[in-house]
Amino acid sequence: MEILGIPLWQLAISSLAVFGAAIVRGFSGFGFSLLSITAITLFMPQAEVVPSIFLLEIAASLHLIPSIWREIHWHSLLFLMIGCLIGTPLGVYALASVPAAPMTLAMSFFVTATAFLMLRGFRLQKTPGSLATTGTGVGSGLLNGAFGIGGPPVIIFFFSTPGAAAVGRASVIAYFIGTDSLGLAWDAYHGLVTKQSFLQAVLWLVPLLLGVSVGARSFRHISEEAFRRWVLRLLIVLAIVSGVKAAMALG
Structure with a gap:
C-alpha cells in the first residue's frame, strides 16, 4: 500500500x-x-x-x-549571512575538487574538540566584531556548500559568546532560514x-x-546554563555521527 x-x-x-x-x-x-x-x-x-x-x-x-x-541578534546575523554567501560557492568548489570524507572527519574533530572545551568552561569574553563574525559565516558557508551542514561554526559562535542562550537559539533559527533557502535554491537549480x-x-x-x-x-522549562550544556552535548553527538558516516565512506 x-x-x-x-x-x-x-x-x-x-x-x-x-x-x-x-x-x-x-x-x-x-x-x-x-x-x-x-x-x-x-x-x-x-x-x-x-x-x-x-x-x-x-x-x-x-x-x-x-x-x-x-531575541534575534540581527547585527551578527547580517555579517554571518554575508560570510555565508562568500563561503558557499567555495564550499561547492571544494565538494567538486576535494574528497569529502577526510574534510568531514576534520570538521567532526574540530567541532567535538571545541564543544568539549566549551563544556569545560571556555567562553569568549565579548561578542566578536564584524570581521570575525563574517569569517565565521565564511566557514559556515564552506561547510554548507561542501556538505550541507553549515550549522556548527554558527552554533559555536553564539554559544561561546556572553549573550543569553535565548538570543543564541533565536539567532541560529533565523540563520537557518537563509542557509536552507540557499540550499533549496541550489537543489532546484540542479533539478532535484x-x-x-x-x-x-x-x-x-x-x-x-x-x-x-x-x-x-x-x-x-529549562535554565539557561542547562540549555547551553544540552546544546553542546547535542553538537558533539551530531559531529560524531557525521564523523562515523565519513569514516564508513572511507572504509
Missing part, C-alpha cells in the same frame, strides 16, 4: 524520524537536517530526501519565528526539487509541527 507514492511502512518510519528530529529542532534550534536525513536515507535515496528536508527546515523556522523575533519533494514535505509536515511544538515547550 502506498500514500502519494510512498510505501506505508516507509511513511510511518520516516514520519517517526521527522517527529523525533523536530523535537530536537524545537528545543535547541538545530539538528533537524542531520538527524532526519541520517535516519531516512537508510531506506530512501538521499537525492529524494534532502529537498523535502530543506522545505521542512524552512517551515520549522518560520513556525518558530513569531516567538523568537525579539520535484513534485514528489513537495508531496513528501506535506506528508511530513504534521509530525514536524508536533515535534517542534513539543521541543519549544521543553525549552521554556
